[in-house]
Amino acid sequence: MAGDNEVGRRPLTSYVGRADEENEVRRLLGVGRLVTLTGAGGVGKTRLAAQVASSLTRAFPGGVAVAGLSELRDGRLVARTVADSLGLYDTAARTDTDAVVSYLRSRRSLLLLDNCEHLLDGSTGLITALLRDCRDLVVLATSRCSLGIAGEQVLTIQPLAVPPEEIGTPAEALAFGAVRLFVERAGSVLPSFEVTESNAADVVRLCRRLDGLPLAIELAAARIRVLSPSQIADRVERNSSVLATGLRLSVERHRTLRATIEWSHSLCDEAERTVWARCSVFAGQFDVSAAEDVCGPLGAGSAVLDAVDGLVDKSVLARVDGTDRVHYRMLGLLREYGGHRLADSGEEPAVARKHRDHYARLIEQAADTWFGPGQDETDERLTAAHADLREALSWSLRTPGESPVALEMATGMIEYWVARGAAWEVRDWIDRALASAGPETPGRARGLAIAALCAALHADLPRARERLTAAEAIEDDNAAPYVAHARAFVLMLSTEPNSLAHAAEAVRVFGERGDVRRQMHPMFLQGVALAYRGDLPGARTLLGSMRSRCEEAGENRYRSMALFGLGVAEVGFGGDLDDGERFIRSALEIDLRASDVLSAAYRVDGLAWVSARRGEWVRAAELFGTAATLWDRCGAEPDVALAATRQTFHGATREALGASEFDAAFSLGQRRNPHEALAGPLAHPESERSVLPPLTRRESEIARLVAAGLSNREIAARLVIARRTVETHLQHISHKLDLTNRTRLAVWVAGHEPL
Structure with missing residues (x-):
């Protein structure tokens, strides 16, 4: 649908052009650094902004970043969302704003920030910082109101053009954007539909009555399977005085939009209306199981799935493709309307609690299935639910007495947050839950220990020690292995003694409790500590055991960690070099499949050690x-625990080559794809192949991979970028080439490859 849908997603329908508005937006972007598209919800700001942004990739060699805020309800997460859109990991001890500024400072880039109106403070704060510190950055924002930032250029978007009341032929009617949009959407519902001499006047009457508002037109077009244009127009006119209350639309001309939403609501049966209201608690996309947990039970004989199907048919819910499970999402204005209905019903507190409970259970299920063959599926489910995990945490923190649940949720699956590059975010959720929960809260010591571990991940050792001291002051035997684990990590990072003993204690106690997943990281720490102590056989035995347990369970993420530990032991401490290389390469293969940028940085760095030991300078x-580029993406450097070994190999390489030759080779490596580290001597990367006009180099690269049959997930792994980044590039390609599916894109690539 038009309006508030997230711009980073591939559009479900083609774009109905606004040539004059597009040209004006481009002109404003050429003379100013902040352009805000304003206008009422449903007027088409998002689609217009996405179309313009996709056409400007050549003008911004630093890239076009797209960050949609519609799923957010917490202004603290605006900068994190932009960092996500740039593929940045938050492993360094810096704020998300600092990470984004650091990345964009030297790049000529365009940032599209969509749906700012409900998070004005967070949006304006970030934009102000970016425009101040990133001199070559241009920002295109969409909002129902202006942002009020100095230098802002505001363009109010008007509805699509409508024909005059007296129109002649169908061809004349189709010259207007509102009519073209109605025909296109109606055709997607009823393929045989077209504008004819007999219905042209009614189509025009309808589009005029709907004021050319894209959302209203799409809602009306969804009824074309059961009603004619004349019948739809008659019903819209009869309902034009029945206004939906509570929607934040002050412009008189948009009463029709409110009336259209109210009319769509009146066409739903009682079960559909109930599910519409209850689904308004979802912040992002959701699957059927979530809908059934949150929306049920309905009345006798009514099923949530049937109601969801009916809402999809009426265009209230949109089906989201591209994942293994079918998901749905609700457009912002329709969610807002449903939210008012839910509040009026008095059910809001109970439904919100059901929502929180569903996602708390999802975290529990993820913890049970992460260490095993279902790891990828678990990660997919958590990723799809990310916006609602945030909303469930936020609800728990703002609802009296619920912060212990937030603490349990935030600490239950830190592997997921770290893997998606959001260690700082989960650290913030834990800290907020600890601050909100009372001193007698069950699990507080465990939460403090995990908070210490998260602080250590950012090398924030003072904060980590502070959290550890607080955890140790609470007498809680359940927290003992968590404290030992965090203590071992802190001691290793600070190169202090006794890391080995604490890691071994954590491994022992977690083992006694049957918690294999939580044994893994302290077991890695224990193995590396043995290698540093000079006990190479002991390190081989322990890390080999860790690897075997992962292989037996069908687990990959910790298996990569075990393989890397074995590689470090062999390469860094005088072991078998061939074995060490084989271990590190196997670990890198796992990380590249999972698009785990931080882990891949360690592995590529490790392969550099191998070459240095061989004298392959x-x-x-x-x-x-190549590793440096990955470290830069993460805003990180190798841990202190590995720094001495790395510095030895890095220094030896630079000395052997001399500064000039080293810098030339290093610079060449920075332009390589990490996959090439697995292929022997580094060959010319895919990105150096010719560009396929009018696509950019990166778009050409992705188009070729689509033509080769790779899925979005496989493309993300191949290029070591986020899947959402792949989706954004595909949206740009779709707009440029006017191609609506992957098969047509593959044919286009085949016909445009140079001979």
Whole structure:
């Protein structure tokens, strides 16, 4: 639908052009650094902004970033969302704003920030910081109101053009955007529909009555399967005085939009109306199981699935493709309307609690299935539910007495948050839950220990020690292995003694409790500590055991960690070099499949050590360069615990080559794809192949991979970028080439490859 849908997603329908508005937006972007598209909800700001942004990729060699805020309800997460859109990991001890500024400061880039109106403070704060510190950045924002930032250029978007009341032929009617949009949407519902001499006047009457508002037109077009244009127009006119209350639309001309939403609501049966209202608690996309948990039970004989199907048919819910499970999402204005209905019904507190409970159970289920063959599926489910995990945490923190549940949710699956590059975010959720929960809260010591571990992940050792001291002051035997684990990590990062003993204690106690998943990281720490102590056989035995347990369980993420530990032990401490290389390469293969950028940085760095030990100095320097690009993406450097070994190999490589030759090889490596580290001497990367006009280099690269049959997930793994980034590029390609499916894109690529 038009309006508030997230711009980073591939559009479900083609774009009905607004040539004059597009040209004006481009002109404003050429003379100013902040352009805000304003207008009422449903007027088409998002689609217009996305179309313009997709056409400007050549003008911004630093990239076009797209961040949709419609799923957010917490202004603290605006900068994190932008960092996500840039593929940045938050592993360094810096704020999300600092990470975004650091990345964009030297780049000529365009940032599209969509749906700012409900998070004005967070949006304006971030934009102000970016425009101040990133001199070559241009921002295109959409909002129902202006942002009030100095230098802002505001363009109010009007509805689509409508024909005059007296129109002649169907061809004349189709010259207007409102009519074209209605025909296109009606055709997607009823393929045989077209404007004819007999119905042209009614189509025009309807589009005029709907004031050319895209959302209203789409809602009306959804009824074309059961009503004619004349019947739809008659019903819209009869309902024009029945206004939906509570929607934040002050412009008189948009009463029709409110009336259209109210009319759509009146066409639903009682079960559909109930599910519409209850689904308004979802912040993002949701699957059937979530809908059934949150919306049920309905009245006798009514099923949630049937109601969901009816709402999809009426265009209230949109089906989201591209995942293994079918998901649904609700447009912002329709969610807002449903939210008012839910509040009026008195059910809001109970439904919100059901929503929170569903996602708390999802975290529990993820914890049970993460260490095993279902890890990828678990990650997919959590990723799809990310916006609602945030909303469930936020609800628990703002609802009296519920912060202990927030603490349990935030600490239950830190592997997920770290893997998606959101260690800082989960650290913030934990800290907020600890601050909100009372001193007698069950699990507080465990929460403090995990908070210490998260602080250590950012190398914030003072904060980590403070949290550990607070955890140790609480007498709680259940927290003992968590405290030992965090203590071991802190001691290793600070190169202090006794890391080995604390890691071994955590492994022992977690083992006694049958908690294999939580044994894994302290077991890695224990194995590396043995290698540092000079006990290479002990390190091999322990890390080999960790690897075997992962392989037996069908687990991959911790298996990669075990393999890397074995590689570090062999390469860094005088072991078998061939074995070490084999271990690190196997770990890198796992990480690249999972698009785990931080882990891949460690592995590529490790392969540079291998080349340095062999005296392959040029290759070592190139690999250090490839790793550096990954470290930069993460805003991180190798942990202190590995720094001494890395510095030895890095320094030896630079000395052997000399500064000039080292820098040249390092620079070449920075332009390489990490996959090439697995292929022997680094060959010319995919990105150096010719561009396919009018696509950019990156778009050409993605188009070729689509033509080769790779899925979005496989493309993300191949290029070591986020899947949402792939989806954004595909949206740009779709707009440029006017191609609506992957098969047509593959045919286009085949016909445009140079001979």
